Amino acid sequence: MSFTTVTPLGKPLPPILLHQTQKQPPAAFFEAWRQQPEFINEIDGHFATVLVDDDGTYHLLRDPLGVHKLFFAFDPERGFAWSPLLHALREAGYPPRTIWSLPSACCARFNPSQRRWSLQRYREWDYGAWSGESATTITGRIRARLDRVFAQLAAALGDIPVWVTLSGGLDSTGIAAMARRFFSKVEGVTFALDLDRRHVAAGEDLHYARLAADHLSIPLREIHVDGDTMAEQLNNALIHGQDWRDFNVHCALVNACIGAHGDLPPGSVLLTGDTMNELVADYSPVPFAGQTFYPLPRLKPGRLRRFLVSGLDSGDREVGVFHHFDLTAIQPYALCADAYTALPDAWLANDDAKSALVRQVMGDLIPAAIYARPKVRAQVGNDQQQGGTLAAMVARGINGDHLKERFAAQLNCAPAFLDSFLRAGIYRSPLGPDQIWADPSA
Amino acid sequence: MTANTEVAEKLESYIRAQFFVADDDDFFTRDVHLWKEGYVDSTGAVEVIAFLEDEFQIRLPDEVLFDPNFTTINGMADRVAGLIHG
Numbered sequence: 001m002s003f004t005t006v007t008p009l010g011k012p013l014p015p016i017l018l019h020q021t022q023k024q025p026p027a028a029f030f031e032a033w034r035q036q037p038e039f040i041n042e043i044d045g046h047f048a049t050v051l052v053d054d055d056g057t058y059h060l061l062r063d064p065l066g067v068h069k070l071f072f073a074f075d076p077e078r079g080f081a082w083s084p085l086l087h088a089l090r091e092a093g094y095p096p097r098t099i100w101s102l103p104s105a106c107c108a109r110f111n112p113s114q115r116r117w118s119l120q121r122y123r124e125w126d127y128g129a130w131s132g133e134s135a136t137t138i139t140g141r142i143r144a145r146l147d148r149v150f151a152q153l154a155a156a157l158g159d160i161p162v163w164v165t166l167s168g169g170l171d172s173t174g175i176a177a178m179a180r181r182f183f184s185k186v187e188g189v190t191f192a193l194d195l196d197r198r199h200v201a202a203g204e205d206l207h208y209a210r211l212a213a214d215h216l217s218i219p220l221r222e223i224h225v226d227g228d229t230m231a232e233q234l235n236n237a238l239i240h241g242q243d244w245r246d247f248n249v250h251c252a253l254v255n256a257c258i259g260a261h262g263d264l265p266p267g268s269v270l271l272t273g274d275t276m277n278e279l280v281a282d283y284s285p286v287p288f289a290g291q292t293f294y295p296l297p298r299l300k301p302g303r304l305r306r307f308l309v310s311g312l313d314s315g316d317r318e319v320g321v322f323h324h325f326d327l328t329a330i331q332p333y334a335l336c337a338d339a340y341t342a343l344p345d346a347w348l349a350n351d352d353a354k355s356a357l358v359r360q361v362m363g364d365l366i367p368a369a370i371y372a373r374p375k376v377r378a379q380v381g382n383d384q385q386q387g388g389t390l391a392a393m394v395a396r397g398i399n400g401d402h403l404k405e406r407f408a409a410q411l412n413c414a415p416a417f418l419d420s421f422l423r424a425g426i427y428r429s430p431l432g433p434d435q436i437w438a439d440p441s442a
Numbered sequence: 443m444t445a446n447t448e449v450a451e452k453l454e455s456y457i458r459a460q461f462f463v464a465d466d467d468d469f470f471t472r473d474v475h476l477w478k479e480g481y482v483d484s485t486g487a488v489e490v491i492a493f494l495e496d497e498f499q500i501r502l503p504d505e506v507l508f509d510p511n512f513t514t515i516n517g518m519a520d521r522v523a524g525l526i527h528g
Binding site: 103119121295296297298299303307310313419420422423424425426428429430431 | 460477478484485486487488489491492496503504505507508509
């Protein structure tokens with residue numbers, strides 16, 4: 001049986017594939033998976049692909065955390081198509097009701113002529129698997145996992161310059177510290193909204209980003225943007241961030257500003273600290289201007305993290321947005337998800353749980369001032385006063401309803417469709433072939 | 443009492459309490475579409491799933507969120523009862 005790769009609609013997104021010993025082109029990895037499905041358990045990375053075999057069966061595959069997106073569509077008139085970009089399928093004329101997503105950590109077989117659809121989950125996260133282990137054992141394992149992922153990345157990428165998006169928080173500083181050890185040329189890039197370069201308050205992200213870069217002896221590229229310039233990136237943030245929910249849009253806006261600024265050479269690789277907050281459930285709602293933004297399910301952190309992690313299925317705030325600007329984003333924490341999800345629930349229970357964990361894993365690779373920094377969500381400015389992207393958007397009347405209507409307009413669909421397409425952080429996938437041929441909710 | 447009824451009763455009580463459904467809301471029944479009619483939003487959907495999993499010691503797959511039957515209290519109760527009895 002021979003297989004061919006199905007070219008996606010829109011701009012192809014190069015996969016990031018890691019294997020413990022082998023270094024091969026992506027096509028070889030995917031062919032090995034088709035020949036021997038169990039091979040998928042040896043691969044880590046960010047990837048989404050579709051192969052088709054001789055009898056017209058499509059084989060769909062998506063990475064374990066859903067970092068890369070895989071949307072597909074079928075209707076009898078247009079046939080089958082897929083894309084990492086939802087918008088591309090709409091532009092190709094597929095009606096919203098014909099569009100689906102392959103869930104994270106899944107592979108599927110789809111044969112249109114035989115009306116067959118089967119879905120298989122190839123990986124489950126074992127939450128809390130390390131309960132009962134000592135702190136030293138747990139932190140040692142996490143550090144070993146990070147070391148291994150960075151060694152694999154260095155082997156896969158070769159000796160290229162890498163960039164780190166540095167916010168001055170624990171997550172991004174940890175990535176920069178690891179990158180510094182495994183790559184010979186590392187540069188930081190940071191973003192500041194409406195700041196005077198000469199007068200940076202001690203609580204600002206930029207202050208800490210400079211401090212981290214200095215501690216790690218890496219150059220830091222600063223991108224300064226005003227609120228109006230940021231708002232101009234809203235369409236890019238929505239289309240390529242593939243979500244309308246404010247917490248993802250605000251993050252996507254920052255990345256769109258970095259990409260649009262043009263300081264980074266096309267094709268650059270960016271390592272980011274994203275997904276750590278999901279893996280250790282380190283989020284909280286933000287009160288601002290009499291409202292509560294970024295609401296969360298009312299669950300304890302140990303319970304919440306499963307849903308935050310599965311919610312990574314939706315939204316493309318980093319990879320998709322940077323890809324639009326010809327930049328490749330890699331999320332090393334996502335590649336260590338098996339280690340972080342194994343953390344016992346009790347490790348997540350305290351407000352300073354992440355700081356304590358990172359301190360034990362990273363030690364003095366991260367400067368003391370960053371451990372001591374008051375916790376601030378990246379999109380809300382500094383610890384003295386809520387501001388940042390959130391305030392800039394609220395000041396321009398860009399609220400949740402506006403984002404939803406604008407995203408729906410870009411996709412040329414009704415806002416109500418969005419509620420049926422993305423629910424509780426998951427893009428919709430078909431339960432069986434009948435749904436693909438006739439979606440009763442359409 | 444059947445397993446479905448027991449699940450439906452517990453789920454109805456949970457939703458009424460957690461999502462502030464008024465006692466005199468005649469529109470709210472065990473067959474009302476919880477998402478479309480706005481009784482439970484996207485964030486609340488996660489809470490409902492967590493409740494069902496914890497209360498009945500089951501694991502619901504993510505895909506259940508798009509099951510056309512998993513939109514009402516009775517539909518959810520059927521699915522959960524099916525999982526309880528394997």
